[in-house]
Amino acid sequence: MAAASHQPTCMNKAPHYATQQKRPRAAEKREWGVIKASEHSKNTVNPIRKIVDSLNVPHNPEKEPIRLNLGDPTVLGNLPPSDVAVQAMEDVIRGHKFDGYGPAVGAQCAREAVAKKFTHPNAPITADDVILASGCSHALEMAIVAIADPGENILVPNPGFPLYTTLCKPNGIETLSYNLKMEHGGIVDLVHLESLINDKTRAIIVNNPSNPTGVVFTKEHLEEILRLAYKHKLPIIADEIYGDLTYDGATFHPMATLSPQVPIISCDGIAKRYLVPGWRLGWVIVHDRFGALTEVKQGMVALSMKIVGPCALVQGALPRILQDTPQSFFDHIKEVLSANANAVYKSLSRIPGLKPLKPQGAMYMMIGFDDEIYGEETKLMQDLIREESVICLPGSAFNSPNWFRLVLTYPLEVTEEACERISEFCLRRLKLSKAYGPLKNTEKDDDLDSCGQDNEDSSCLESEDNN
Ligand SMILES: *Cc1c(COP(=O)(O)O)cnc(C)c1O
Numbered sequence: 001m002a003a004a005s006h007q008p009t010c011m012n013k014a015p016h017y018a019t020q021q022k023r024p025r026a027a028e029k030r031e032w033g034v035i036k037a038s039e040h041s042k043n044t045v046n047p048i049r050k051i052v053d054s055l056n057v058p059h060n061p062e063k064e065p066i067r068l069n070l071g072d073p074t075v076l077g078n079l080p081p082s083d084v085a086v087q088a089m090e091d092v093i094r095g096h097k098f099d100g101y102g103p104a105v106g107a108q109c110a111r112e113a114v115a116k117k118f119t120h121p122n123a124p125i126t127a128d129d130v131i132l133a134s135g136c137s138h139a140l141e142m143a144i145v146a147i148a149d150p151g152e153n154i155l156v157p158n159p160g161f162p163l164y165t166t167l168c169k170p171n172g173i174e175t176l177s178y179n180l181k182m183e184h185g186g187i188v189d190l191v192h193l194e195s196l197i198n199d200k201t202r203a204i205i206v207n208n209p210s211n212p213t214g215v216v217f218t219k220e221h222l223e224e225i226l227r228l229a230y231k232h233k234l235p236i237i238a239d240e241i242y243g244d245l246t247y248d249g250a251t252f253h254p255m256a257t258l259s260p261q262v263p264i265i266s267c268d269g270i271a272k273r274y275l276v277p278g279w280r281l282g283w284v285i286v287h288d289r290f291g292a293l294t295e296v297k298q299g300m301v302a303l304s305m306k307i308v309g310p311c312a313l314v315q316g317a318l319p320r321i322l323q324d325t326p327q328s329f330f331d332h333i334k335e336v337l338s339a340n341a342n343a344v345y346k347s348l349s350r351i352p353g354l355k356p357l358k359p360q361g362a363m364y365m366m367i368g369f370d371d372e373i374y375g376e377e378t379k380l381m382q383d384l385i386r387e388e389s390v391i392c393l394p395g396s397a398f399n400s401p402n403w404f405r406l407v408l409t410y411p412l413e414v415t416e417e418a419c420e421r422i423s424e425f426c427l428r429r430l431k432l433s434k435a436y437g438p439l440k441n442t443e444k445d446d447d448l449d450s451c452g453q454d455n456e457d458s459s460c461l462e463s464e465d466n467n
Helices: 008-022 049-054 083-095 108-118 135-147 163-171 190-196 219-232 294-304 312-324 327-348 377-388 412-436
Strands: 130-133 153-158 174-181 201-207 236-239 264-269 282-287 354-357 364-369 403-407
Touching: 049 377, 083 312, 108 130, 108 282, 108 312, 130 135, 130 294, 135 163, 135 201, 135 236, 135 264, 135 282, 135 294, 153 163, 163 174, 174 190, 190 219, 201 219, 219 236, 282 294, 327 354, 327 364, 327 412, 377 403, 377 412
Parallel strands: 153 174, 153 201, 201 236, 236 264
Antiparallel strands: 130 282, 264 282, 354 364, 364 403
């Protein structure tokens, strides 16, 4: 024993240990201080949180609230998932073949199912080009983090899905917003987009069909974007989560199927078209043209190890969900969306100073308004809740002041009722502004702090409305 304690290694350690004991140690402090959060977590912010919180004002107790702000098609229960999907999940749970770990990039059968569903003569893919993710959000994160370093930038649409910035910012990746021409059908302002490109630009995110506008880009327009990407040798991250969820004659063209051929990372998932956002399953498809994405693809494979793949049960159900969901399921969703879009368009385009932008895809539409008549948008949306119990999302959530977004997934009667209330509200405003002059800027800064009190029914706003 004595010999052992005099081994050189112990001798070397002993004095070090002694000096260490003299220093004050965290464990000896009497009180708990607040432990600081990391910079990364503090820089992870959802820019629309504050705006959603600003809607937390009491609604009119005489009127049932209608929550057209929630980007979740499951909230009212009128659009349930397909029986195929539910049955597939049930069988997978009972079958016990997907209780364990699978490959981080996803189960082979599930990757094959994605490849089989989305391969195209112009853009052939195999299971090797597919990496599964925990929702399209995670697919986007892998694509972004695999392609850009701190100090570099990615181009994103404006108005656009706020998550892109949430994903980039904590990684030190800058987002540069290119404009959608909201007064001209919501298409990309190509001149503006090109003006933003610099030597730190790593990719262009294109979201088609678009959230929040519901606009579906034509083949020709997508090809114009591709020509720019080709010219500047920039890959495209295509957020195609709404895919062929289009209506009223619009056709969806996956970017990878068009020319000129550009390296494309397509991000997608089952959340929206299959009406199961809570199931958290998405994927990236890497269209590695000219070998340009070989390294980035390896990078995404590495990143997939962080969560060891999405929920295995949903992976197990994916082949049947993709193969067996009947067309009638999608047709029904499209009918609901189309009926809602047309009802809103017809009703609100009659109101002076309102300019609805006609959508043909996704699940939303944007209504522009004249701020000379209706004033500042957060205040306007708050008053709409106070007076009519209709909740819409102010466009500032998407960097688009003087617009608001509403969802088109509700039963038609509910949407029609909402439109009647919005119309009456606007007509009252119109009278006021005629009598007292423009409302513009009069109460502009009575916004984001005055809310949150006295609302016994805030549950409508608790839901994470990130979408
Ligand atoms: C809803 C949405 C997503 C996120 O999809 P998840 O699969 O739920 O993560 C991504 N992009 C856009 C544009 C969306 O609207």
